Amino acid sequence: MxxxxxxxxxxxxxxxxxxxxxxxxxxxxxxxxxxxxxxxxxxxxxxxxxxxxxxxxxxxxxxxxxxxxxxxxxxxxxxxxxxxxxxxxxxxxxxxxxxxxxxxxxxxxxxxxxxxxxxxGEHDVFTLRDISLNVSTHQVFRGNQEIQLTQKEFALLEYLLRHKGEVCRRSRIIESVWEIHFEYSTSVIDVFMNSLRKKLNLSKSEDYIQTIRGIGYIAKEP
Amino acid sequence: MxxxxxxxxxxxxxxxxxxxxxxxxxxxxxxxxxxxxxxxxxxxxxxxxxxxxxxxxxxxxxxxxxxxxxxxxxxxxxxxxxxxxxxxxxxxxxxxxxxxxxxxxxxxxxxxxxxxxxxxGEHDVFTLRDISLNVSTHQVFRGNQEIQLTQKEFALLEYLLRHKGEVCRRSRIIESVWEIHFEYSTSVIDVFMNSLRKKLNLSKSEDYIQTIRGIGYIAKEP
DNA sequence: TCATAGTTTCAAAATCCTTTTAGCTTGCAG
DNA sequence: CTGCAAGCTAAAAGGATTTTGAAACTATGA
The missing domain is CATH 3.40.50.2300 (Response regulator)
Incomplete structure (x- = not known):
């Protein structure tokens, strides 16, 4: 070195x-x-x-x-x-x-x-307003409050934050987070979105993560 | 002084x-x-x-x-x-x-x-609430009760306390404590975690050392 | 050499994460 | 306004990981 x-x-x-x-x-x-x-x-x-x-x-x-x-x-x-x-x-x-x-x-x-x-190794921190996600330590904070996420919850949030500001199609999310590369109908995403929003305490009026009907989701700065 | x-x-x-x-x-x-x-x-x-x-x-x-x-x-x-x-x-x-x-x-x-x-006391002594671990004397106390630990138990606790507040991945623990630097599948960590928790008398409700499913463990102050 | 303490492997039991299911709510087109 | 499709939510079923005790193995010192 x-x-x-x-x-x-x-x-x-x-x-x-x-x-x-x-x-x-x-x-x-x-x-x-x-x-x-x-x-x-x-x-x-x-x-x-x-x-x-x-x-x-x-x-x-x-x-x-x-x-x-x-x-x-x-x-x-x-x-x-x-x-x-x-x-x-x-x-x-x-x-x-x-x-x-x-x-x-x-x-x-x-x-x-x-x-x-x-x-x-990578040391990447992604943020969304007061939410921060640290890939290497596998930690998520809202303000200074740490939020315990499971693997899939974490992976889903990571995907959204890595594509902050972009519209994330359900099909793409399924591919990246669940590694399902073929046509498949499931509602796991919805279920995990739900628990993510609950754990992060995101009310629908503060649209940190917006639903785009028929397409998918988007994580947005104000 | x-x-x-x-x-x-x-x-x-x-x-x-x-x-x-x-x-x-x-x-x-x-x-x-x-x-x-x-x-x-x-x-x-x-x-x-x-x-x-x-x-x-x-x-x-x-x-x-x-x-x-x-x-x-x-x-x-x-x-x-x-x-x-x-x-x-x-x-x-x-x-x-x-x-x-x-x-x-x-x-x-x-x-x-x-x-x-x-x-x-910053150099050789690491603490976690009422647990203290002295590297140079190789002693561990819970309150004023001394706890007898074996080498591996001690090394594992030392690793966790040195990284207090950080998520410790199983792979890193294996590297540092067991000096295994390649992909390896074993459950020794779990077994030693178990005996550590037993000896230190850590009930699950007091989460001195939390399990992070799929990742590893973390030692935490309240 | 044996005895003992320490370490590791193994497998059953417990835990809790993930996925499916199903009923409910919401937004949009007609 | 109504009906349907998409999304939300809660809870049960299924699956994977962790915990735990016991047994096998290893090193150490008498």
Missing amino acids: KILIIEDESGIANFLKQGLEEESYEVQLSEDGAQGLEIAIENHFDLILLDWMLPRLSGLDVCIEFRKQNKQTPIIFITAKDTVSDTISGLKSGANDYIKKPFNFEELLERIRVQLRPLS | KILIIEDESGIANFLKQGLEEESYEVQLSEDGAQGLEIAIENHFDLILLDWMLPRLSGLDVCIEFRKQNKQTPIIFITAKDTVSDTISGLKSGANDYIKKPFNFEELLERIRVQLRPLS
Whole structure:
């Protein structure tokens, strides 16, 4: 696994390099924002550790520019205590996590592992207003209330959220969720739609999931 | 919390002592390496602040000798700017962190807190309501009742508590606890879950550990 | 070597998820 | 407005997974 560290304080940079190399990561260093961005774009890394305060180009700008290139590499910000609140808003600019100085090395390792994990499995979260569905942990929340769903309920909701805003035909749902690939008449969908709406507490007036008579269903933002 | 400061410049030493005492740490001073080492070995401290340049025995040697005694107390080096790179290699000799002179007192406090955090039970002890599991002593308690667990039972509970609040898939549990890294069909997990629940006396209504049908298990706070 | 504790397999029983069934409600066309 | 088809809902039937106890197997130390 290759990690790029963009950090101007050589003390911290070398400490990180050494520590990460001991964990058998391949590490490359860069000391300023502009150069770091260039290296990041022209090479492949599995993860980038990015200091917030950098000469020539700030960490935030590096992150924004990098994402503009449509690069998905996870980015973890390294930030001083007093700029934490800025950083949190910075997460919206496309970073994946942040850690504040001074940090515990074990904690950093843990965060790196968390970011690299998705490479070996998917880590997808789908949302619909206040409903969120996490494929990898198999959890569903409405607000901060966790909702217990069974497998089929979960699969059905996942299908609808993956196609949020699109009309989902019954035939397609049956194919994807139930893996029935031939003409077949059943009302399982209705039954599971019903229990989904019950568990998620969706009244018909709030049309999170609308019925389209004769066709199927659609999950919709307002 | 008791802190030992080994520092020969009395100006800095007293400044630190005063500042830390205001933060309600108990502080003891020592002015040279050899004496400091002796004090450190013969008494219990929660943390040691160690100057790099010391008369009679250098900070590095103090650190090495101290660790030879098999002591785990966290050590933070205080180092002059131009010896930082030496210090980093010093971290390998068993120190936990370093801070360079001149330093910001707030930052030092933060680093001390980072080092002391593990002592307050986050590192080795995992809990779930009234259940606690201590990795280093290999003990498990429910309330103040100690529960005797076998290796596999312990490993399974440890895995669940380390991932408290997350859904733990059977496949992941098998990987981590049984180290089986390929597709494998067995019901060992179920059997051990069963004996765990029995030994810990977990009735099904109190859902400390919930079953997630078709997926795995989850350990949950209320 | 045997005895013991720990681990794993197996299969019956219990649980609860899925599907079918059937009566009821709703929306739409005539 | 009426009737029918589509969708909703509750409950029973059917099916799959998990729980559980017991037996078989394995490792360890006396």
